[in-house]
Amino acid sequence: MTATAPAPAANQPFVPGAPPPAPLWLDLWRGVALDNPVLVQMLGLCPAMAVSNSLANGIAMGIATTFVLVGSSFSVSLARKYIANEVRLTSYILIIATFVTVADLILGASAPGISKELGPFVPLIVVNCIILGRAEAFAGKVEPARALADGIGMGAGFTLAMMAISAARELLGSGSLLGYNVLGPKFEPWVFMVMPPGGFLMLGILFLIMGWHGARKAERAKETQA
Amino acid sequence: MSNLAWIFLSTLLVNNFTLAMFLGLCSFFGVTSKIDTAWRLGAANTFVLLITAVSVWLLNTFVLARTPFLRTIAFIVVIASTVQIVEMIIKKYLPVLFRELGIYLPLITTNCAILGLALFQTSRGYTLVEGLVFALGAGLGLTLALTLMASIRERLEVADVPALARRMGLVLVIASCLSMAFMGFAGMGGG
Numbered sequence: 001m002t003a004t005a006p007a008p009a010a011n012q013p014f015v016p017g018a019p020p021p022a023p024l025w026l027d028l029w030r031g032v033a034l035d036n037p038v039l040v041q042m043l044g045l046c047p048a049m050a051v052s053n054s055l056a057n058g059i060a061m062g063i064a065t066t067f068v069l070v071g072s073s074f075s076v077s078l079a080r081k082y083i084a085n086e087v088r089l090t091s092y093i094l095i096i097a098t099f100v101t102v103a104d105l106i107l108g109a110s111a112p113g114i115s116k117e118l119g120p121f122v123p124l125i126v127v128n129c130i131i132l133g134r135a136e137a138f139a140g141k142v143e144p145a146r147a148l149a150d151g152i153g154m155g156a157g158f159t160l161a162m163m164a165i166s167a168a169r170e171l172l173g174s175g176s177l178l179g180y181n182v183l184g185p186k187f188e189p190w191v192f193m194v195m196p197p198g199g200f201l202m203l204g205i206l207f208l209i210m211g212w213h214g215a216r217k218a219e220r221a222k223e224t225q226a
Numbered sequence: 227m228s229n230l231a232w233i234f235l236s237t238l239l240v241n242n243f244t245l246a247m248f249l250g251l252c253s254f255f256g257v258t259s260k261i262d263t264a265w266r267l268g269a270a271n272t273f274v275l276l277i278t279a280v281s282v283w284l285l286n287t288f289v290l291a292r293t294p295f296l297r298t299i300a301f302i303v304v305i306a307s308t309v310q311i312v313e314m315i316i317k318k319y320l321p322v323l324f325r326e327l328g329i330y331l332p333l334i335t336t337n338c339a340i341l342g343l344a345l346f347q348t349s350r351g352y353t354l355v356e357g358l359v360f361a362l363g364a365g366l367g368l369t370l371a372l373t374l375m376a377s378i379r380e381r382l383e384v385a386d387v388p389a390l391a392r393r394m395g396l397v398l399v400i401a402s403c404l405s406m407a408f409m410g411f412a413g414m415g416g417g
Binding site: 042045046047049050090093094097098100101104105119120123124126127128129132195196197198199200201203204205207208210211212215 | 245246247248249250251252255295296297298299301302303306335336337338340341342345346349389390391393394395396397398399401402403405406409
């Protein structure tokens with residue numbers, strides 16, 4: 001779920017921690033690092049765990065989601081003046097569902113193996129909170145160029161997080177990366193990591209590391225101030 | 227009959243929607259701080275799942291057979307309207323429950339468990355009765371997972387937890403343990 005409750009005035013973009021007229025590169029960078037959708041905003045956790053059991057799946061999911069995110073953010077921004085406020089969520093969902101259908105068909109035609117493995121998680125991109133969240137909180141309020149930059153940034157951020165999680169899980173769970181054996185024949189694979197509990201655990205560890213990193217940073221800032 | 231029982235048990239325990247298939251995680255992490263809210267949300271979800279199962283069966287049988295490419299769009303529109311109707315009915319006839327559920331009721335639309343159910347029901351080719359049993363198992367499984375998580379987190383409130391684990395980190399590790407426990411059901415019923 002997104003925290004979209006106190007919507008700012010119509011033309012003012014919702015930019016936490018930055019002044020409203022932000023340059024395009026900031027829109028891009030925010031998604032990649034400062035407001036990473038998975039690691040900071042904790043959105044889109046379902047696919048982040050469900051299809052991160054191998055690096056190939058993670059990358060495919062990241063690219064498919066980025067495609068939908070960029071397409072829907074751009075379209076929502078283009079159509080923002082024509083969408084009545086009362087039906088905006090329904091309209092956003094319809095736009096998103098259209099792009100998801102396109103992505104699903106393209107993936108099925110170009111990479112049938114991966115498409116089969118991802119299964120229902122490709123159509124499930126429709127209900128990925130990141131996409132509707134960005135449409136509601138950002139794309140519906142700014143001009144297309146900024147919405148495009150934001151979509152690319154958020155998509156890249158999601159893809160990077162997916163790659164990190166799935167690479168760690170595949171490396172530990174099967175001792176390989178992208179199907180190539182990396183850790184050698186002597187490595188006993190932790191089958192646990194590619195099974196569902198491993199997904200929860202991997203993301204949990206990632207959040208613990210992020211929390212530890214944040215706490216250390218805050219402590220250092222305090223020291224330099226004192 | 228045994229087939230139906232198998233579908234029910236397998237969705238309830240072995241392939242639990244939340245703990246084994248990662249569906250509906252937003253509400254699993256978002257609204258599991260109190261047991262009361264958790265099981266009520268589970269009940270509302272079960273209700274929506276059952277209605278969705280019927281609508282999806284109708285759609286698949288009469289509309290989508292000729293236009294499979296409209297599947298995703300048709301499902302999400304049906305789900306959104308179903309949730310809207312359920313919301314109106316509850317508001318009219320059960321105002322107390324409506325107030326208790328609050329924002330969680332409309333948010334069921336974006337719960338991936340609902341769309342997930344629709345997609346799995348389609349890809350497995352369930353009949354109407356099978357679909358209903360599937361939805362019931364999924365809903366009860368969701369309720370079970372939500373309630374378990376909420377009861378653990380209520381205990382956690384009074385526990386002495388290191389500062390850096392106080393947010394999502396620890397909750398995810400707990401979810402991992404729960405998921406591991408549910409994996410004990412794997413292989414039940416010979417499959």
